[in-house]
Amino acid sequence: MEETTNMKDRNETATTLTQLRLAKRSPEYWRVTFDHPPLNIFGPEMLPQVNEIMTAIETDEQVKVVVFDSAVEGFFLIHLVHRPPGPTGLHPWPEILVRLSRAPVVSVAMIRGRTTGMGSELALACDMRFASREKAILSQFEVGAGFVPGGAPMARLSRLMGRGRALEVILSAEDVPGDLAELYGYVNRSLPDADLDRFVDALAARIASFDKQTLAHTKRLVNVASLPPDIEIESGWNACVASMAQPATQQRIKWLLERGFCKPGDAENHLGDFVGQVGR
Amino acid sequence: MEETTNMKDRNETATTLTQLRLAKRSPEYWRVTFDHPPLNIFGPEMLPQVNEIMTAIETDEQVKVVVFDSAVEGFFLIHLVHRPPGPTGLHPWPEILVRLSRAPVVSVAMIRGRTTGMGSELALACDMRFASREKAILSQFEVGAGFVPGGAPMARLSRLMGRGRALEVILSAEDVPGDLAELYGYVNRSLPDADLDRFVDALAARIASFDKQTLAHTKRLVNVASLPPDIEIESGWNACVASMAQPATQQRIKWLLERGFCKPGDAENHLGDFVGQVGR
Amino acid sequence: MEETTNMKDRNETATTLTQLRLAKRSPEYWRVTFDHPPLNIFGPEMLPQVNEIMTAIETDEQVKVVVFDSAVEGFFLIHLVHRPPGPTGLHPWPEILVRLSRAPVVSVAMIRGRTTGMGSELALACDMRFASREKAILSQFEVGAGFVPGGAPMARLSRLMGRGRALEVILSAEDVPGDLAELYGYVNRSLPDADLDRFVDALAARIASFDKQTLAHTKRLVNVASLPPDIEIESGWNACVASMAQPATQQRIKWLLERGFCKPGDAENHLGDFVGQVGR
Numbered sequence: 137m138e139e140t141t142n143m144k145d146r147n148e149t150a151t152t153l154t155q156l157r158l159a160k161r162s163p164e165y166w167r168v169t170f171d172h173p174p175l176n177i178f179g180p181e182m183l184p185q186v187n188e189i190m191t192a193i194e195t196d197e198q199v200k201v202v203v204f205d206s207a208v209e210g211f212f213l214i215h216l217v218h219r220p221p222g223p224t225g226l227h228p229w230p231e232i233l234v235r236l237s238r239a240p241v242v243s244v245a246m247i248r249g250r251t252t253g254m255g256s257e258l259a260l261a262c263d264m265r266f267a268s269r270e271k272a273i274l275s276q277f278e279v280g281a282g283f284v285p286g287g288a289p290m291a292r293l294s295r296l297m298g299r300g301r302a303l304e305v306i307l308s309a310e311d312v313p314g315d316l317a318e319l320y321g322y323v324n325r326s327l328p329d330a331d332l333d334r335f336v337d338a339l340a341a342r343i344a345s346f347d348k349q350t351l352a353h354t355k356r357l358v359n360v361a362s363l364p365p366d367i368e369i370e371s372g373w374n375a376c377v378a379s380m381a382q383p384a385t386q387q388r389i390k391w392l393l394e395r396g397f398c399k400p401g402d403a404e405n406h407l408g409d410f411v412g413q414v415g416r
Numbered sequence: 417m418e419e420t421t422n423m424k425d426r427n428e429t430a431t432t433l434t435q436l437r438l439a440k441r442s443p444e445y446w447r448v449t450f451d452h453p454p455l456n457i458f459g460p461e462m463l464p465q466v467n468e469i470m471t472a473i474e475t476d477e478q479v480k481v482v483v484f485d486s487a488v489e490g491f492f493l494i495h496l497v498h499r500p501p502g503p504t505g506l507h508p509w510p511e512i513l514v515r516l517s518r519a520p521v522v523s524v525a526m527i528r529g530r531t532t533g534m535g536s537e538l539a540l541a542c543d544m545r546f547a548s549r550e551k552a553i554l555s556q557f558e559v560g561a562g563f564v565p566g567g568a569p570m571a572r573l574s575r576l577m578g579r580g581r582a583l584e585v586i587l588s589a590e591d592v593p594g595d596l597a598e599l600y601g602y603v604n605r606s607l608p609d610a611d612l613d614r615f616v617d618a619l620a621a622r623i624a625s626f627d628k629q630t631l632a633h634t635k636r637l638v639n640v641a642s643l644p645p646d647i648e649i650e651s652g653w654n655a656c657v658a659s660m661a662q663p664a665t666q667q668r669i670k671w672l673l674e675r676g677f678c679k680p681g682d683a684e685n686h687l688g689d690f691v692g693q694v695g696r
Numbered sequence: 697m698e699e700t701t702n703m704k705d706r707n708e709t710a711t712t713l714t715q716l717r718l719a720k721r722s723p724e725y726w727r728v729t730f731d732h733p734p735l736n737i738f739g740p741e742m743l744p745q746v747n748e749i750m751t752a753i754e755t756d757e758q759v760k761v762v763v764f765d766s767a768v769e770g771f772f773l774i775h776l777v778h779r780p781p782g783p784t785g786l787h788p789w790p791e792i793l794v795r796l797s798r799a800p801v802v803s804v805a806m807i808r809g810r811t812t813g814m815g816s817e818l819a820l821a822c823d824m825r826f827a828s829r830e831k832a833i834l835s836q837f838e839v840g841a842g843f844v845p846g847g848a849p850m851a852r853l854s855r856l857m858g859r860g861r862a863l864e865v866i867l868s869a870e871d872v873p874g875d876l877a878e879l880y881g882y883v884n885r886s887l888p889d890a891d892l893d894r895f896v897d898a899l900a901a902r903i904a905s906f907d908k909q910t911l912a913h914t915k916r917l918v919n920v921a922s923l924p925p926d927i928e929i930e931s932g933w934n935a936c937v938a939s940m941a942q943p944a945t946q947q948r949i950k951w952l953l954e955r956g957f958c959k960p961g962d963a964e965n966h967l968g969d970f971v972g973q974v975g976r
Contacts, residue, residue, distance in 0.1 A: 242867055263863045279634055282627045290637035296858040298576040299642035300604050303543045306634055307522055307623055318879075319598075319605075324860050325879075343867055345975035347842045347944055353935050354839055354866055357850035360928060362859035368640060375633050384627050415625035559914055562907045570917035578856040579922035580884050583823045586914055587802055587903055599878075599885075648920060655913050664907050695905035 156185045157207075163198040164344040171207035174400045178216045178254040183228050190235050193243075200351055201343045203336060204262060205246040212245075214404070215253025215277065229254070230373045233261040233287055237363055240352035242343050246336045247272045247323065252407060257287030260296070263355065265323040266339075268332050269314040274322055278376075280309030280411025282388035286376030291364035297321040311408030388414050436465045437487075443478040444624040451487035454680045458496045458534040463508050470515050473523075480631055481623045483616060484542060485526040492525075494684070495533025495557065509534065510653045513541040513567055517643055520632035522623050526616045527552045527603065532687060537567030539603075540576070543635065546616050549594040549606040558656075560589030560691025562668035566656030571644035577601040591688030668694050716745045717767075723758040724904040731767035734960045738776045738814040743788050750792055753801050760911055761903045763896060764822060765806040772805075774964070775813025775837065789814070790933045793821040793847055797923055800912035802903050806896045807832045807883065812967060817847030819883075820856070823915065826896050829874040829886040838936075840869030840971025842948035846936030851924035857881040871968030948974050 155172040168189055170176050193202055206212045236243055236258075245259040247267040252275045259265050259274070267274070276293075278285040285306065293302035297320045305312060305322065314326035327335050343351065379385055389397075391414050396403035403410050435452040448469055450456050473482055486492045516523055516538075525539035527547040532555045539545050539554070547554070556573075558565040565586065573582035577600045585592060585602065594606035607615050623631065659665055669677075671694050676683035683690050715732040728749055730736050753762055766772045796803055796818075805819035807827040812835045819825050819834070827834070836853075838845040845866065853862035857880045865872060865882065874886035887895050903911065939945055949957075951974050956963035963970050 242863070262860075263867070264860050279626055279630055282630050284630060284634045284637070290634060291641045294638050294641035296860060298601050299638065300542075300544050300576060301601065302642065303522070303635065303638055304604050304619075306638065307543070307626075307631060308619060309626070310619075310622070321858050321861065324864050339864075339868060339870075342870070342972050345972065346839055346867075346869070347942070347948070347975070349942065350839055350842055350844060350939055350945070351867060353939060354844045354850060355863065357844070357928070357932055357935060358854050358859065358863055358866065360931070361851045361854035361924060362862065364641060368637070371640070372637050375637060379630055379633060382627070382629065385630070388627070412622050412625065415627070559906055559910055562910050564910060564914045564917070570914060571921045574918050574921035578881050579918065580822075580824050580856060581881065582922065583802070583915065583918055584884050584899075586918065587823070587906075587911060588899060589906070590899075590902070644921060648917070651920070652917055655917060659910055659913060662907070662909065665910070668907070692902050692905065695907070 155179070155182055156189070158189055158192075161341075162344060164200045164348075165340050166193075166199050166202045168202060168204050169207050170204070170213050173208050174211075175398070175404055176206055176208040176211040176213050176249075176255070177398060178213055178258075180216065183232070186232055187228060190232055190239070193239050193241050194235065196241075198348070199241055200346065200348050201242040201244065201340045203244045203246055203340050204258065205336075206249060209249070210271075210405075211249040211255075212247050212251040212272070213255030213258060214250055215255070215398075227373070229257075229287060230369045233257060234366055234369055236261045237263075238359060240348075240355065242351055242355065244336060244340060246332065247274065248329065248332065249273070250404070250407070251275075252277050253285070254287055257285070257289060257292075259323075260289060260292040261287075266332060266336050267314045267317055267323040267326040268329040269318075269326040270329045272314045272317065272323070272326065274312045274317050275310065275408060276306050277309045277407050277411050279307055280408075280414065281392055282382070282385035282414075283379040284372065284375040286373050288364065288369040288372045290372055291368040293322070295362060295364065309408070309411050311406075435459070435462055436469070438469055438472075441621075442624065444480045444628075445620050446473075446479050446482045448482060448484045449487050450484070450493050453488050454491075455678070455684055456486055456488040456491040456493050456529075456535070457678060458493055458538075460496065463512070466512055467508060470512055470519070473519050473521050474515065476521075478628070479521055480626065480628050481522040481524065481620045483524045483526055483620050484538065485616075486529060489529065490551075490685075491529040491535075492527050492531040492552070493535030493538060494530055495535070495678075507653070509537075509567060510649045513537060514646055514649055516541045517543075518639060520628075520635065522631055522635065524616060524620060526612060527554065528609065528612065529553070530684070530687070531555075532557050533565070534567055537565070537569060540569060540572040541567075545603040546612060546619075547594045547597055547603040547606045548609040548612050549598075550609045552594045552597065552603070552606065554592045554597050554602055555590060555688060556586050557589045557687050557691050559587055560694065561672055562662070562665035562694075563659040564652065564655040566653050568644065568649040568652045570652055571648040573602070575642060575644065589688070589691050591686075715739070715742055716749070718749055718752075721901075722904060724760045724908075725900050726753075726759055726762045728762060728764045729767050730764070730773050733768050735958070735964055736766055736768040736771040736773050736809075736815070737958060738773055738818075740776065743792070746792055747788060750795050750799070753799050753803075754795065756801075758908070759801055760906065760908050761802040761804065761900045763804045763806055763900050764818065765896075766809060769809070770831075770965075771809040771815075772807050772811040772832070773815030773818060774810055775815070775958075787933070789817075789847060790929045793817060794926055794929055796821045797823075798919060800908075800915065802911060802915065804896060804900055806892065807834065808889065808892065809833070810964070810967070811835075812837050813845070814847055817845070817849060817852075820849060820852040821847075825883040826892060826899075827874045827877055827883040827886040828889040828892050829878075830889045832874045832877065832883070832886065834872045834877050834882055835870065835968060836866050837869045837967050837971050839867055840968075840974065841952055842942070842945035842974075843939040844932065844935040846933050848924065848929040848932045850932055851928040853882070855922060855924065869968070869971050871966075
């Protein structure tokens with residue numbers, strides 16, 4: 137039986153937060169579900185919750201695998217409307233991504249629906265990504281909105297799919313559907329939507345049956361070979377913050393917001409087309 | 417209306433050079449077209465022109481994207497008959513490739529026809545590569561002719577497609593058709609020939625509508641994650657020059673030239689087969 | 697005509713060892729065939745033979761290409777039952793893999809049948825891998841058996857297929873059939889079984905016709921761009937040895953051995969399924 141946990145206090149069993157849920161399918165296999173309808177926008181109020189989950193993942197003595205998924209039809213997780221950051225700003229975001237990649241637990245993103253901006257960055261910080269062939273759409277839309285992506289897709293996509301495809305994905309800011317995401321290595325595999333849940337669940341349960349120390353040690357050695365240096369994550373974040381301050385960027389974001397960006401409707405449902413119009 | 421520019425003097429509007437043309441589809445979106453029939457051989461006389469284009473790309477305040485294409489049926493751009501280099505030799509070549517990769521402008525190779533040797537190296541130095549599924553053939557034929565490739569495919573292909581496939585492409589010196597080029601990541605994608613122009617044009621126009629500073633800063637961060645160190649480019653060039661001096665290499669090149677290498681006909685149309693015969 | 701050589705004494709022409717055969721198709725093109733029925737288990741007694749072949753590959757003045765294949769139906773090469781290592785232990789194994797990758801000779805794994813554990817590691821240390829689409833099954837099963845793989849798939853798979861797919865292959869310990877191996881870049885290509893021998897033979901003969909120095913220099917430059925630092929190989933081996941000492945690991949291996957691991961039958965024919973059961 138699943139145990140659903142409120143992140144405010146992991147000892148309570150009641151669930152009061154609906155934006156983010158942690159369900160323990162077993163002590164070894166956890167699910168984190170984004171449930172922030174209608175768009176699964178990653179809002180700043182989610183940061184402390186995600187941070188708390190990260191700490192739990194890092195310190196729990198039993199958990200071996202965590203699957204991230206969505207309860208919102210059509211959206212895995214999307215961007216936040218960035219504002220000019222204050223002194224605390226969004227700095228926790230790149231740190232959370234770094235911690236997730238380095239955590240001694242296996243993380244899996246199960247991607248169904250739109251996965252842009254921070255959603256894509258979270259998926260890229262996970263250890264593996266599996267997508268719905270029909271229903272997944274990934275993108276880093278930021279360059280189209282006039283700013284440098286802040287969660288290090290430059291560092292991660294380059295290493296995942298090679299320089300040429302990474303530059304295309306990031307600089308075109310275009311939607312990437314399931315088939316292309318698989319061809320490019322943006323995701324491990326795209327599966328028929330009807331098979332996705334079963335596949336990811338079986339994989340997670342399988343990994344959860346293995347030895348925790350062996351999983352952690354082996355992942356650590358893959359990290360040595362594959363993770364970007366932290367300085368690249370930091371530089372990317374700083375470049376994002378700096379680009380946000382440009383008046384041209386603020387104008388692009390304003391143009392987008394006026395046309396429905398961050399609201400249900402055409403703008404978010406066709407974000408790739410949309411950012412292609414802002415500068416014309 | 418397009419503005420076509422003579423590279424000898426960018427202030428003239430007349431076009432006197434036919435080997436290489438620069439056309440500005442808009443101030444932000446340029447096309448560089450190789451037009452050196454019948455084979456689009458990269459001759460040494462092209463180097464100053466390419467150098468001048470590189471300087472323009474690096475310093476122009478408006479250009480955001482440059483597409484490289486060919487006006488010669490059957491050939492995108494191919495090799496130069498290397499000669500034992502003099503004191504100046506071809507040293508500008510690796511430098512041009514390095515500058516193209518680092519330029520604060522997005523470069524796209526639109527590949528139709530044979531793309532070997534320096535043609536492949538130019539395409540690899542571009543930020544993205546799109547190929548005609550039916551009409552593109554890429555290769556690094558050099559090892560088959562007895563010399564180390566000079567324009568750093570060892571550095572770039574290894575990072576683009578992984579060690580195993582890079583070693584196969586480079587050490588087999590074999591022709592790589594569009595489908596295989598896509599599977600291996602030699603190109604971003606291979607498209608049906610009928611769709612290629614429209615696709616590349618739409619992508620270039622889209623990128624040209626984005627913010628120049630944001631494109632440049634974002635590309636710079638991808639460069640940190642993905643470009644080979646300059647020393648690898650330099651070492652490759654030195655190894656190429658050294659291998660050229662071997663008598664065995666000179667004999668292979670002589671054998672090839674006697675059978676039509678660098679002339680229109682079977683040798684160039686089936687270069688992969690051809691270099692497979694030289695040592696038998 | 698082929699010359700078959702006994703590794704105990706390369707000057708003898710008689711073949712007394714059946715586990716491993718070296719056949720010289722020509723002075724330039726060698727074949728190393730694993731022939732240790734019924735499972736082609738890599739036994740410790742093979743190490744000195746492989747070591748001797750490595751020395752021959754490194755020092756022979758004529759050999760340019762070496763193809764590794766199997767004479768055992770259903771198995772390319774599989775794991776050794778690891779025992780807690782003594783002072784000499786298996787240390788030669790990672791060293792052999794490093795030497796193979798750095799050898800100034802082109803190595804090709806022709807993969808038909810099960811290729812797990814050390815078999816996969818040997819294939820990954822080769823310069824290229826070609827697989828039977830129908831008959832190849834690759835895996836790193838070790839994590840499922842409770843220990844860190846010792847032959848550096850963490851270092852090599854990460855660079856070959858990217859972090860996400862490498863983590864999936866290694867941490868899931870799952871069987872990877874030919875199609876998926878090609879999609880992930882685990883192998884260069886998977887070919888129809890009926891075409892595999894001809895393809896690999898033609899490629900090897902082609903490379904054998906090229907200039908030995910040019911092959912060696914070019915490969916050396918690809919190595920600079922693509923080989924993991926030796927320290928990663930060493931760390932992986934040490935982590936493997938350490939994990940072997942865990943009581944939980946010994947229990948998993950005992951469970952597996954009791955159910956037919958390392959013997960002909962279901963356990964080895966369905967190893968992926970099998971290691972998925974050990975911890976349930």
